[in-house]
Each structure stands twice: as structure tokens, then as C-alpha cells.
Amino acid sequence: MAQAKTLTDKELRKILSYIATHKHPARNRAMFLTGTYSGMRCKEIASLTLGDIWSPETGVRSEVRLDVEQTKGRYARTVYLPEKLRKELIAYIAGIDRNDTTKALFYTQKNEKRGFTPNTLAQYFHYLHKKAGIEGGSSHSMRRTFITNLAAKGIGVRVLQNLAGHRSIAVTQKYIDCNDDMLRKAVELV
Numbered sequence: 001m002a003q004a005k006t007l008t009d010k011e012l013r014k015i016l017s018y019i020a021t022h023k024h025p026a027r028n029r030a031m032f033l034t035g036t037y038s039g040m041r042c043k044e045i046a047s048l049t050l051g052d053i054w055s056p057e058t059g060v061r062s063e064v065r066l067d068v069e070q071t072k073g074r075y076a077r078t079v080y081l082p083e084k085l086r087k088e089l090i091a092y093i094a095g096i097d098r099n100d101t102t103k104a105l106f107y108t109q110k111n112e113k114r115g116f117t118p119n120t121l122a123q124y125f126h127y128l129h130k131k132a133g134i135e136g137g138s139s140h141s142m143r144r145t146f147i148t149n150l151a152a153k154g155i156g157v158r159v160l161q162n163l164a165g166h167r168s169i170a171v172t173q174k175y176i177d178c179n180d181d182m183l184r185k186a187v188e189l190v
Contacts, residue, residue: 047066
């Protein structure tokens with residue numbers, strides 16, 4: 001099975017443009033960017049409650065603690081939310097009911113209390129890429145894009161391993177895609 005596609009900036013814009021013109025644009029944009037800007041897995045995104053990322057006193061958190069039930073491999077981990085993701089989440093949360101912090105952050109059209117299942121969310125992302133015209137894109141594309149973009153900016157593989165929630169550096173290295181721009185920049189360091 002081939003690895004998921006790493007998205008270019010142009011492809012990211014194409015997906016966001018597609019999202020903007022279809023049902024539930026605020027929710028879908030926030031879900032997509034949560035995966036792209038934090039590296040969270042579908043299971044982790046699907047498991048988020050409003051209270052996991054937001055409180056009435058402090059607003060959107062800069063760090064989210066995922067418990068063993070929310071992660072792959074049943075290892076609790078902390079996910080760090082960059083400022084640009086927090087801004088997206090603030091915009092999304094402003095448009096939803098914030099009275100019940102135990103409800104799913106990204107709830108479905110049919111049920112405001114319950115969110116997507118991990119499988120349903122993975123299917124949504126698969127079809128999102130397909131409908132936006134991105135060949136080879138899937139739910140894992142966001143995670144690969146997150147890891148590859150940080151690697152291209154010089155972030156070490158040990159830090160990437162922790163950000164991705166991997167138990168092994170070897171697994172993290174498989175996520176890092178190498179492109180022509182990275183190669184050009186590398187040879188200029190000689």
C-alpha cells in the first residue's frame with residue numbers, strides 16, 4: 001500500500017477552497033486544519049470534546065492532553081496547538097453552542113452530542129481529497145504534511161517523534177517526504 005500524499009501549499013489551498021463552498025465549512029475547515037497543523041490522527045480528532053480544547057475561563061488551550069482512550073497504542077500524550085490553529089479553532093468555536101463542554105468538538109449533522117467515529121472521519125477526509133482533486137490524498141496526508149513541513153524547517157527527528165506520538169524514530173522517518181525544494185536547500189548548505 002502506498003503512503004499517503006504529502007500536500008503542497010497549493011493543494012492545501014485547493015482543499016480549503018473546496019471546503020469553503022460546501023456544507024459545514026467552518027467545522028470541516030477546523031477539522032482539516034487540526035490534522036494538518038497539529039499532526040493528530042483521525043481517532044484523536046474524532047475523540048476531541050469541546051472541553052479538551054476550550055474552557056470558558058481560558059479559551060482555546062495551547063496544549064491538549066489526550067488520554068489513553070483517545071490515542072493509538074493506548075499511550076497518553078500531549079498535543080501542542082500552534083497559534084494559527086488556535087485562531088482557526090477560536091473562529092469555529094465562536095459559531096457553536098459552548099454550554100456543554102462534554103459534547104464532541106466536531107459533531108455530526110445528525111447528532112450534536114456525538115461526534116464522528118474515527119472510521120467515518122477517515123472516510124470524510126479520503127473523499128474530501130478526492131472531491132478536491134488531490135490524487136493520493138487521504139486522512140493520513142494531513143499527518144504526513146505536518147511532519148514533513150516541520151522536517152523541512154530543520155526540526156529534528158526526535159522532536160518530530162514526540163510531536164507525532166510515535167514510539168519509534170524509525171516510524172517517524174517513514175513519514176518524512178523528501179521533495180526537490182528540500183534537496184535544493186540541502187546542497188546550498190555545502
